[in-house]
Amino acid sequence: MNKKEKIEDLENKILDLVDEYTKIRHAKPDFIPEISNVPVNGRVFNSDEVKELVKASLEFWLTDGEYSEKFSEKMSNFLNMKFVRLVNSGSSANLVALSSLTNKKIKNNLNSGDEVVTSAVGFPTTVNPIFQNNLIPVFVDSEIGTYNPNPEDIIEACGPETKAIMLAHTLGNPVEIQKLKDFCADKNIWLIEDNCDALGSKYEDKLTGTFGDISTLSFYPAHHITMGEGGAVITNSTKLKLSIDSFRDWGRDCWCMSGHDDTCGKRFDWQLGELPYGYDHKFTYSNIGYNLKATDLQASIGYKQMDKLDDFILSRKKNWEKINTFIEDKQDFFIPHMKTKNSEPSWFGYALTVKENDKFTRDDIVKYLNENRIATRLMFGGNLVRQPAYKNKKFKTYKELNNADIVMKSSFWIGVYPGLSEEMIDYILNKFDIFLTK
Numbered sequence: 001m002n003k004k005e006k007i008e009d010l011e012n013k014i015l016d017l018v019d020e021y022t023k024i025r026h027a028k029p030d031f032i033p034e035i036s037n038v039p040v041n042g043r044v045f046n047s048d049e050v051k052e053l054v055k056a057s058l059e060f061w062l063t064d065g066e067y068s069e070k071f072s073e074k075m076s077n078f079l080n081m082k083f084v085r086l087v088n089s090g091s092s093a094n095l096v097a098l099s100s101l102t103n104k105k106i107k108n109n110l111n112s113g114d115e116v117v118t119s120a121v122g123f124p125t126t127v128n129p130i131f132q133n134n135l136i137p138v139f140v141d142s143e144i145g146t147y148n149p150n151p152e153d154i155i156e157a158c159g160p161e162t163k164a165i166m167l168a169h170t171l172g173n174p175v176e177i178q179k180l181k182d183f184c185a186d187k188n189i190w191l192i193e194d195n196c197d198a199l200g201s202k203y204e205d206k207l208t209g210t211f212g213d214i215s216t217l218s219f220y221p222a223h224h225i226t227m228g229e230g231g232a233v234i235t236n237s238t239k240l241k242l243s244i245d246s247f248r249d250w251g252r253d254c255w256c257m258s259g260h261d262d263t264c265g266k267r268f269d270w271q272l273g274e275l276p277y278g279y280d281h282k283f284t285y286s287n288i289g290y291n292l293k294a295t296d297l298q299a300s301i302g303y304k305q306m307d308k309l310d311d312f313i314l315s316r317k318k319n320w321e322k323i324n325t326f327i328e329d330k331q332d333f334f335i336p337h338m339k340t341k342n343s344e345p346s347w348f349g350y351a352l353t354v355k356e357n358d359k360f361t362r363d364d365i366v367k368y369l370n371e372n373r374i375a376t377r378l379m380f381g382g383n384l385v386r387q388p389a390y391k392n393k394k395f396k397t398y399k400e401l402n403n404a405d406i407v408m409k410s411s412f413w414i415g416v417y418p419g420l421s422e423e424m425i426d427y428i429l430n431k432f433d434i435f436l437t438k
């Protein structure tokens with residue numbers, strides 16, 4: 001055997017062992033009612049992902065590289081979007097997305113003090129980049145049931161200072177995004193979709209994450225596909241892609257992939273600002289950037305998860321429908337989760353709001369479910385402006401945030417992820433029945 005053959009032979013042996021190991025070590029345990037946990041979300045994987053991760057570790061490239069490119073290509077085909085730039089989390093994706101619009105090379109760039117309209121109900125790192133970029137968030141209330149702000153409120157909240165709208169599709173339920181896209185195009189306002197919880201959701205038959213100037217994804221294990229930690233920033237614009245890369249990669253002006261040099265063909269031939277002529281483009285910085293790249297190890301897992309995405313989406317929809325059919329019958333107590341008109345959500349979870357009643361509160365049922373090993377989550381930060389992090393921070397609110405307060409007090413959600421078997425869903429619904437008839 002020559003060296004190449006020897007390496008191949010060893011790799012095959014290693015991967016066969018990994019396959020055998022994973023099938024034993026990570027075999028799905030049987031579900032035992034009352035004893036097994038019913039998680040709200042989690043990793044769904046088999047030896048495909050573990051083998052690919054081991055392959056990537058044997059290659060030992062470690063940083064952003066070919067796996068990132070291969071993953072991005074699959075995601076870009078799925079979304080039918082030109083550029084998918086991998087980062088190390090959904091939060092980083094949001095930070096890079098908004099920061100990239102502050103780049104002075106971008107026409108109509110964001111400047112300190114500009115307003116960004118967003119939702120008060122949601123995850124903190126959808127709005128944190130607004131503060132982090134010295135912009136001013138304008139918080140809008142959400143509807144109970146869809147948990148998204150309605151587009152009319154968003155549009156009315158936009159004033160002369162508004163330069164961007166940044167919104168998440170809450171729990172996979174699409175915002176009425178086409179109206180916002182049209183409005184933004186008309187008013188020259190940037191639209192950023194936090195699509196972290198909605199991979200595969202459709203609005204008017206078109207995938208969410210493809211409407212905004214930029215959209216983002218998260219690959220934390222709770223999300224539709226995982227790579228442990230990871231995220232992506234997505235755009236169709238070449239200019240924005242360059243800005244995204246710059247903010248992701250130290251603020252540099254150069255756009256070479258890591259491990260590559262002189263992609264522009266004039267690495268030592270640029271004359272930029274006050275720099276000496278020919279100053280190495282690789283070390284020229286045009287933005288106050290970060291380093292938020294993901295590694296090829298993460299990307300290798302996502303690369304394999306992509307092959308399962310269609311099945312994952314179907315399973316989320318099926319689980320959600322089953323829970324919804326049950327909860328729709330319990331409207332004395334709950335407001336069921338409602339999908340946005342003209343949408344086909346790829347659900348992140350099933351949300352409920354407990355109606356005022358004299359039997360129980362949201363906290364009572366959440367406690368009961370958890371005692372029965374059924375995990376629950378609150379609607380992220382509830383009314384974000386009530387969170388300690390935002391005390392004394394500069395922000396505006398559009399009208400009252402009454403529904404956000406209701407969400408904070410009375411809403412919660414349960415899982416619909418593909419790791420939940422039919423037996424588990426039956427168990428959840430049976431526990432609801434027992435609780436409601438107590």
Ligand SMILES: Cc1ncc(COP(=O)(O)O)c(C=O)c1O
Pocket residue numbers: 089090091092094123125126168194196197218219220222230231
């Ligand atoms: C809507 C939304 N945006 C952003 C994030 C942040 O993603 P990550 O945990 O990958 O930073 C989350 C996290 O779940 C989220 O739900």
